[in-house]
Amino acid sequence: MTKNTLEKRIETLIQQEIFTNQSFLVEELILKPNPDWIEHIENYYDENSETIEAYLTCETDIKEATLQELDVHERLDLAREEGFEKVFERWLVSDWLADGLKEFEQPVLEMDYGSWWPITCNGQAIKMDYVICLIVRT
Numbered sequence: 459m460t461k462n463t464l465e466k467r468i469e470t471l472i473q474q475e476i477f478t479n480q481s482f483l484v485e486e487l488i489l490k491p492n493p494d495w496i497e498h499i500e501n502y503y504d505e506n507s508e509t510i511e512a513y514l515t516c517e518t519d520i521k522e523a524t525l526q527e528l529d530v531h532e533r534l535d536l537a538r539e540e541g542f543e544k545v546f547e548r549w550l551v552s553d554w555l556a557d558g559l560k561e562f563e564q565p566v567l568e569m570d571y572g573s574w575w576p577i578t579c580n581g582q583a584i585k586m587d588y589v590i591c592l593i594v595r596t
Contacts, residue, residue, distance in 0.1 A: 459595065467594045468585050475555035476575075476584060484548040484567070484574055509563075510537050512588060517579065545576040549584070558593040 459467075510533050514520055518540045528536065548567070551559070556566045556573035567574040577587070584590060 464591065464594060465585075468590055471555070471590065471594055472584055475552040477550040477552070479547055480550045480574065481546075481548045484576075508588075510534055513537050513579070514540070517581075545578055546580040547577045548574045549577065551575045555593070558596075559589065561596075562589050562592055564589050 510530075511525070514525055514533060514537055515522070518537075520536070520540075525533065545565075550572050551566075551574065553573055556568060556575070559566050559575055565576045565578065567576060577584075579587065
């Protein structure tokens with residue numbers, strides 16, 4: 459697949475499968491007394507080594523040489539110290555995309571009202587998110 463074709467498919471996926479940012483709505487839902495929402499989140503803690511590596515490399519000032527000296531568990535601990543797993547946005551997504559996100563062990567909140575993707579990265583467009591590229595390529 460050419461880069462141009464990939465980019466067009468990513469744009470199409472975003473237009474058809476990601477509906478709107480509903481961070482505030484979901485935050486309000488979470489703050490309600492006796493929330494049962496947590497049981498509806500799948501893969502909330504995305505601890506696969508690729509995700510941790512990407513987070514530490516892109517989102518922190520930690521040197522590559524330092525990362526190479528750490529084992530998987532030490533990298534996870536370091537990533538958590540640096541803010542890993544913090545949710546920055548919650549996007550309402552289609553059921554199809556929610557299933558695709560779960561296949562790549564991404565966090566997904568599914569309830570009677572819809573499916574949300576809690577994004578744990580900040581500062582880049584959704585079209586640049588590596589998991590979107592992976593879903594398009596499959």
